[in-house]
Amino acid sequence: MSLAEGTRPRHIPDRLSGRMGHALRSWELLLLLVGVAIFVANSLLSPYFLSPWNLSDATFNFTEKAMIAFAVAMLIIAGEIDLSVAAIIALASTLMGLALQHGAGTPVLVGVGLLTGLLCGLVNGTLVTRLGLPSIVATIGTMSLYRGISYIVLGDEAFNGYPASFALFGQGYAWWVISWELVIFAVLAVAFGVLLHRTNFGRQVYVIGNNDTAAAFSGVRVQRVKMILFLLTGLMSGVAAVCLTSRLGSTRPSIAQGWELEIVTMVVLGGVSILGGSGSILGVVLAALVMGMVTFGLGLLNVPGIVMSVFIGALLIGVIAIPRLIRLARTGRAA
Amino acid sequence: MSTFLKSREAMLALALVALVALVESRFRGFAAPGNLAAVFNDTSVLMILALGQMLVIMTKCIDLSVAANLALTGMTVALVNAAAPGVPVVALIALAVGLGLLLGAFNGLLVWLLDIPPIVVTLGTLTIYRGVVFVISGGEWINSFEMSPAFTALPRMVILGLPVLSWIALLVVLLVAVLVRLTPLGRAILAVGGNAHAAVYTGISVGFTRFMAFVISGGLAGLCGYLWVSRYAVAYTDVAVGFELDVVAACVIGGVSIAGGIGTVGGAVLGALFLGVIKNALPVAGISPFWQLAISGAAIIVAVALNARAERTKGRIILKSAEHAA
Numbered sequence: 075m076s077l078a079e080g081t082r083p084r085h086i087p088d089r090l091s092g093r094m095g096h097a098l099r100s101w102e103l104l105l106l107l108v109g110v111a112i113f114v115a116n117s118l119l120s121p122y123f124l125s126p127w128n129l130s131d132a133t134f135n136f137t138e139k140a141m142i143a144f145a146v147a148m149l150i151i152a153g154e155i156d157l158s159v160a161a162i163i164a165l166a167s168t169l170m171g172l173a174l175q176h177g178a179g180t181p182v183l184v185g186v187g188l189l190t191g192l193l194c195g196l197v198n199g200t201l202v203t204r205l206g207l208p209s210i211v212a213t214i215g216t217m218s219l220y221r222g223i224s225y226i227v228l229g230d231e232a233f234n235g236y237p238a239s240f241a242l243f244g245q246g247y248a249w250w251v252i253s254w255e256l257v258i259f260a261v262l263a264v265a266f267g268v269l270l271h272r273t274n275f276g277r278q279v280y281v282i283g284n285n286d287t288a289a290a291f292s293g294v295r296v297q298r299v300k301m302i303l304f305l306l307t308g309l310m311s312g313v314a315a316v317c318l319t320s321r322l323g324s325t326r327p328s329i330a331q332g333w334e335l336e337i338v339t340m341v342v343l344g345g346v347s348i349l350g351g352s353g354s355i356l357g358v359v360l361a362a363l364v365m366g367m368v369t370f371g372l373g374l375l376n377v378p379g380i381v382m383s384v385f386i387g388a389l390l391i392g393v394i395a396i397p398r399l400i401r402l403a404r405t406g407r408a409a
Numbered sequence: 410m411s412t413f414l415k416s417r418e419a420m421l422a423l424a425l426v427a428l429v430a431l432v433e434s435r436f437r438g439f440a441a442p443g444n445l446a447a448v449f450n451d452t453s454v455l456m457i458l459a460l461g462q463m464l465v466i467m468t469k470c471i472d473l474s475v476a477a478n479l480a481l482t483g484m485t486v487a488l489v490n491a492a493a494p495g496v497p498v499v500a501l502i503a504l505a506v507g508l509g510l511l512l513g514a515f516n517g518l519l520v521w522l523l524d525i526p527p528i529v530v531t532l533g534t535l536t537i538y539r540g541v542v543f544v545i546s547g548g549e550w551i552n553s554f555e556m557s558p559a560f561t562a563l564p565r566m567v568i569l570g571l572p573v574l575s576w577i578a579l580l581v582v583l584l585v586a587v588l589v590r591l592t593p594l595g596r597a598i599l600a601v602g603g604n605a606h607a608a609v610y611t612g613i614s615v616g617f618t619r620f621m622a623f624v625i626s627g628g629l630a631g632l633c634g635y636l637w638v639s640r641y642a643v644a645y646t647d648v649a650v651g652f653e654l655d656v657v658a659a660c661v662i663g664g665v666s667i668a669g670g671i672g673t674v675g676g677a678v679l680g681a682l683f684l685g686v687i688k689n690a691l692p693v694a695g696i697s698p699f700w701q702l703a704i705s706g707a708a709i710i711v712a713v714a715l716n717a718r719a720e721r722t723k724g725r726i727i728l729k730s731a732e733h734a735a
Contacts (some may be wrong), residue, residue, distance in 0.1 A: 203722070205717060207717050210471070211667045211713050214657060223703050226697070232718065311540060369430070378543070391533040395519060395523050
C-alpha cells in the first residue's frame with residue numbers, strides 16, 4: 075500500500091487516444107479473445123459442445139447470475155458492495171413458496187418475489203445510507219439474516235408444486251432454442267448498459283465511485299443514488315429468484331448458496347474495479363459468457379461442481395493478480 | 410473505574426451475565442459451573458478463530474477463508490492419521506499449524522505484494538481451499554474408526570478439571586493478549602488500522618504488518634482444523650461451512666471495528682462467548698437450531714450499528730470543516 079494514494083496527481087493526457095486504439099487495448103477485447111479461445115477449446119474437447127440445444131442449456135449457467143451482476147457492477151462502481159444477493163434469492167423464493175401454500179397464482183408469485191427483493195434492497199440501503207454502516211459488514215449480516223429466515227420457515231423441508239404457468243420464466247422458450255430467460259438477460263443487459271453509460275444517473279455512479287466527497291460538492295445526492303442502487307440490486311435478485319425458482323420448480327433454503335461469490339467474480343472478471351470508479355456493462359456481459367462457457371465445458375468433461383468452484387476462485391484472484399504481477403515485474407517494486 | 414464501567418467490554422460482560430441469568434431463570438441448571446464450563450469448551454474453537462480474525466480486522470482487512478482453512482488442515486491431518494496411525498499427535502498438530510500458516514501466508518502475500526483487496530483475496534481462497542478439501546479427500550468422509558485413539562482423545566483429556574480444548578483456548582487468549590499489548594508487531598497492528606499513513610511515517614511497513622496478521626489468523630485456523638476434526642471425530646468436505654461468518658460476528662459483537670484500529674482481546678472473547686451462550690441456550694429453550702443463522706445475522710447488524718454510533722460520537726474532530734465535508 076503506497077503512501078497517500080488518494081492525493082497522487084492523476085495523469086491526464088493532452089489528447090484522448092482514438093477509439094480504435096483504445097478498443098484494441100481494452101479489457102473487453104481481451105475477454106472476447108479469451109471467450110473465443112474457450113469456445114474453440116470446448117468444441118475440440120467435447121463432441122457434445124457444438125449443438126444448439128446444448129449451447130442453449132449452457133446459457134442457464136449464467137443468465138440468472140448475470141442479471142444480478144449488472145446491478146452489483148453498478149454498486150461496486152459506486153464504491154459499495156452487496157454480499158446478500160444470494161440470500162435474497164433464498165428469502166424471495168421461500169416467500170414465493172409460502173404464497174403458493176396459500177393458493178397464490180402465478181402473477182401473485184412473481185409479485186411476491188420482486189417485492190421481497192425490493193424490500194431486502196431497502197433494508198440493505200437503509201443500513202448503509204442511513205446508519206452509515208460499511209456495506210461489506212452490513213450485507214454479511216443481512217446475508218445471514220435473510221437466509222436464516224429461509225431456514226426458520228423451511229428447516230429441512232422444501233416447497234414444490236409450482237403451477238405450470240409459473241414454469242414459463244425458467245423453462246419456457248421464446249423461439250426455437252432461445253429461452254425466455256435469455257431474452258430477459260438480453261433486455262436487462264441493454265437496459266443496464268443504457269442506464270450506466272448513457273444517463274446522468276450512470277455518470278453520477280462513476281463520480282461517486284471516484285470521489286464521493288467531490289460528488290457531493292458537485293450536487294450529486296450521494297446517499298440517494300446509493301439507495302437506488304441497493305434497491306435495484308434487491309429487485310434484480312428478486313427477478314433472478316423468480317427465474318431460478320421457476321426453473322428448479324422447488325425451493326430449499328440452500329438455494330443459490332455461494333452465488334454471491336460467483337457474482338462478484340463475474341463483475342470483477344468483467345473489468346469492474348473492486349475499488350470503485352470504473353467498469354462497463356459490456357465487460358460484465360462478456361465475463362458472464364466466459365464463465366458460463368467455462369462451467370459448461372468443465373461439466374461436459376465430468377468435472378464435479380466443487381472443483382469448478384476452485385477454478386472460479388482461481389479466476390477471481392488470477393484476473394486481478396496477473397495484471398498487477400506484470401506491472402510488478404515491469405517496475406520491479408510494489409505499485 | 411467509571412471509564413471501565415462505560416467500556417464496551419463491561420457492557421458486553423453485563424449483557425452476557427444477563428443472558429445467562431435469563432436462560433437460568435427459565436431453565437434451572439444452565440448457569441451451573443459444570444454447564445458453563447461445557448459452554449466455554451464448546452465455544453473454544455470460535456474464540457481462537459475470533460482472536461485471529463480480530464488481528465486481521467484491526468489492520469483494516471478481513472479474512473473470510475478461516476473456515477475453509479480449518480476444513481483443509483483438518484482433512485489433511487485426518488488423512489495422514491488414517492494412513493499412518495503411528496505418527497505422533499504432536500507432529501500432526503505441528504503439521505496443522507504449519508499448513509494453516511502457509512495458507513494464511515498465501516492470503517497475506519496477495520494482500521501485501523499485489524495490493525489486492527482482502528475481501529476479494531479471501532473470497533477467492535475460501536472457495537479454492539474448500540475445493541482442495543474435496544480433491545484430496547475424493548469427497549469421502551474420514552470417520553472416527555479410521556482415526557487413532559490418541560488423535561481423538563487429546564482435546565477431551567481433562568487436566569485440572571478442564572478439557573485440553575479449553576486449556577488451548579485459554580493459552581491462545583493469553584498469547585494474543587501478550588502479542589497485542591507487549592510486542593512491536595501487536596502495536597504495529599493497532600497503528601496500521603488506526604492510521605495507515607501515520608504508521609508509514611513512524612517506520613511501520615503496512616503491508617508486512619497485514620501479512621503477519623493473515624499468517625497468525627491462518628496458523629490459528631490450522632490449529633482449529635486439528636481441534637475441530639479430532640473433537641467431532643469426523644472430517645468431510647463441508648466441515649465448518651459458513652463458520653467464517655460466526656467468527657466475524659463474534660469480532661463485531663466484541664466491538665472490533667471493521668474500519669480498523671479498534672479492538673481488544675477481551676471484547677473478541679466476550680463476543681465469541683455471547684454467540685456460544687446463544688447457541689447452547691437454543692436447544693435448552695426448545696428452539697429449532699435453524700434459528701441460529703438468522704440470530705447470528707441479526708446480532709451482526711445490531712452490533713455493527715451500535716459500534717458505528719459509538720465511534721461517531723467518539724470521533725476525533727481535528728479539522729471541523731473537513732469533517733463536515735466527509
